[in-house]
Amino acid sequence: xxxxxxxxxxxxxxxxxxxxxxxxxxxxxxxxxxxxxxxxxxxxxxxxxxxxxxxxxxxxxxxxxxxxxxxxxxxxxxxxxx
Amino acid sequence: xxxxxxxxxxxxxxxxxxxxxxxxxxxxxxxxxxxxxxxxxxxxxxxxxxxxxxxxxxxxxxxxxxxxxxxxxxxxxxxxxxxxxxxxxxxxxxxxxxxxxxxxxxxxxxxxxxxxxxxxxxxxxxxxxxxxxxxxxxxxxxxxxxxxxxxxxxxxxxxxxxxxxxxxxxxxxxxxxxxxxxxxxxxxxxxxxxxxxxxxxxxxxxxxxxxxxxxxxxxxxxxxxxxxxxxxxxxxxxxxxxxxxxxxxxxxxxxxxxxxxxxxxxxxxxxxxxxxxxxxxxxxxxxxxxxxxxxxxxxxxxxxxxxxxxxxxxxxxxxxxxxxxxxxxxxxxxxxxxxxxxxxxxxxxxxxxxxxxxxxxxxxxxxxxxxxxxxxxxxxxxxxxxxxxxx
Ligand SMILES: Cc1cc2nc3c(=O)[nH]c(=O)nc-3n(C[C@H](O)[C@H](O)[C@H](O)COP(=O)(O)OP(=O)(O)OC[C@H]3O[C@@H](n4cnc5c(N)ncnc54)[C@H](O)[C@@H]3O)c2cc1C
Ligand code: SF4
Numbered sequence: 094x095x096x097x098x099x100x101x102x103x104x105x106x107x108x109x110x111x112x113x114x115x116x117x118x119x120x121x122x123x124x125x126x127x128x129x130x131x132x133x134x135x136x137x138x139x140x141x142x143x144x145x146x147x148x149x150x151x152x153x154x155x156x157x158x159x160x161x162x163x164x165x166x167x168x169x170x171x172x173x174x175x
Numbered sequence: 176x177x178x179x180x181x182x183x184x185x186x187x188x189x190x191x192x193x194x195x196x197x198x199x200x201x202x203x204x205x206x207x208x209x210x211x212x213x214x215x216x217x218x219x220x221x222x223x224x225x226x227x228x229x230x231x232x233x234x235x236x237x238x239x240x241x242x243x244x245x246x247x248x249x250x251x252x253x254x255x256x257x258x259x260x261x262x263x264x265x266x267x268x269x270x271x272x273x274x275x276x277x278x279x280x281x282x283x284x285x286x287x288x289x290x291x292x293x294x295x296x297x298x299x300x301x302x303x304x305x306x307x308x309x310x311x312x313x314x315x316x317x318x319x320x321x322x323x324x325x326x327x328x329x330x331x332x333x334x335x336x337x338x339x340x341x342x343x344x345x346x347x348x349x350x351x352x353x354x355x356x357x358x359x360x361x362x363x364x365x366x367x368x369x370x371x372x373x374x375x376x377x378x379x380x381x382x383x384x385x386x387x388x389x390x391x392x393x394x395x396x397x398x399x400x401x402x403x404x405x406x407x408x409x410x411x412x413x414x415x416x417x418x419x420x421x422x423x424x425x426x427x428x429x430x431x432x433x434x435x436x437x438x439x440x441x442x443x444x445x446x447x448x449x450x451x452x453x454x455x456x457x458x459x460x461x462x463x464x465x466x467x468x469x470x471x472x473x474x475x476x477x478x479x480x481x482x483x484x485x486x487x488x489x490x491x492x493x494x495x496x497x498x499x500x501x502x503x504x505x506x507x508x509x510x511x512x513x514x515x516x517x518x519x520x521x522x523x524x525x526x527x528x529x530x531x532x533x534x535x536x537x538x539x540x541x542x543x544x545x546x547x548x549x550x551x552x553x554x555x556x557x558x559x560x561x562x563x564x565x566x
Contacts, residue, residue, distance in 0.1 A: 111218050114366055114449035116346035120358050123312075123351035130346065144361050147413040150368040150420035150447040 115145035186310035191468025191485035192342030198493025216290035220448030229483030243401035245279035254386025256432030347470035363453035369408025
């Protein structure tokens with residue numbers, strides 16, 4: 094499942110119902126969460142299994158692939174919601 | 176930074192946490208119960224159905240404060256709308272009904288009120304309760320106890336405790352703090368969405384609609400919600416569909432045999448969440464730590480119900496920990512295993528059996544046959560003469 098290229102998730106807060114299903118399915122270690130009962134959106138995810146996007150009842154999680162090149166983080170390809 | 180001392184710190188004041196805290200305090204322990212929310216139970220992630228037995232067996236009084244609606248039985252429907260009616264008012268009239276000397280089979284509760292009620296029960300038994308308090312981490316010091324770090328209204332506080340109870344629900348971080356194996360598979364987590372609606376008639380029965388067309392991997396439900404409102408929802412397994420739960424609710428409301436019944440529905444609330452249709456955690460304890468309720472995946476894998484199992488496990492956990500600590504036993508993993516053993520005897524064995532039954536059904540590749548089996552199992556499960564011991 095993992096595509097290995099780290100991703101940065103983005104949540105459509107307008108649709109999100111703060112249900113926490115994305116956190117429940119997330120294989121990350123403790124703490125990969127936002128203050129709104131969702132997965133973290135302020136740092137990259139290096140597992141990139143994208144299961145959170147599959148479980149979301151309102152399909153409001155999307156991602157962008159990022160590459161860690163030169164100085165810091167750079168967004169390379171815009172992701173598509175699955 | 177302030178430091179405090181307790182026997183138990185319980186993270187999460189849902190049904191599992193508050194019940195654990197209540198029983199521990201009743202038996203004399205000093206207990207701190209924390210929850211990060213400002214209003215327990217909200218936003219609601221639950222339909223609120225629980226049997227009367229589930230409440231009374233752990234001493235929860237039946238109280239109008241938290242009840243939306245009494246329930247007297249079930250309607251199990253197959254994909255085409257064929258129904259099996261299991262009305263306990265007719266099946267067991269000496270016990271169940273609306274009369275003075277009869278009782279309901281169960282209730283649909285308001286989770287905001289219910290969670291607050293259970294927390295208040297714990298609080299009156301002597302538990303200290305802190306809302307707006309998030310558990311951040313813990314460090315085991317072995318026989319000496321553990322240090323739990325919380326943040327309360329932006330203030331970081333360290334608490335010395337003998338045992339930390341992780342009752343932090345399906346999104347549990349407490350188990351991850353201890354490096355426990357808590358990961359759930361995508362084909363065993365149902366993605367759920369439900370609407371509270373006006374203008375949909377519902378009898379005081381829980382309606383369960385099976386069939387891959389409506390809820391692949393799970394089922395759809397229509398529950399009466401009191402005040403003439405109803406709850407329409409469903410859960411789907413993401414690997415069994417290309418659509419999300421929201422699409423499926425829409426499809427169920429517009430295209431199923433209930434489409435005329437739902438035609439006038441007006442949505443009053445939108446709720447959702449994840450329901451594990453999985454086995455309980457293989458290991459629910461570590462040094463100075465146990466998990467209870469959804470955090471330990473104490474959920475019925477056939478029905479997805481986790482309220483009864485949460486409060487029952489809470490009673491076991493609270494009572495067990497009080498015995499352990501009152502007897503001066505070191506709360507190491509080797510001793511806390513006793514909690515899981517007791518839980519296994521009381522309900523764990525049965526949950527694993529239900530998990531096997533559920534897995535067998537969803538292993539069937541042929542969809543019509545799988546539909547038939549799920550309908551038959553659900554109908555059987557809720558019958559008074561069911562071979563399944565209810566949990
Ligand atoms: C859509 C849906 C419908 C359902 N319908 C039913 C039903 O009809 N009947 C039924 O029996 N079950 C139902 N369930 C399952 C049921 O809701 C759960 O099994 C039940 O809530 C589990 O209780 P709990 O106490 O273990 O966890 P929760 O109720 O999830 O409580 C966990 C608590 O921990 C708090 N918390 C989490 N992390 C922290 C932290 N770090 N610090 C502090 N506090 C924290 C949370 O704020 C929350 O209050 C449903 C679930 C869903 C998603
Ligand atoms: S699964 Fe979707 S709706 Fe639920 S909390 Fe995560 S982003 Fe929000």
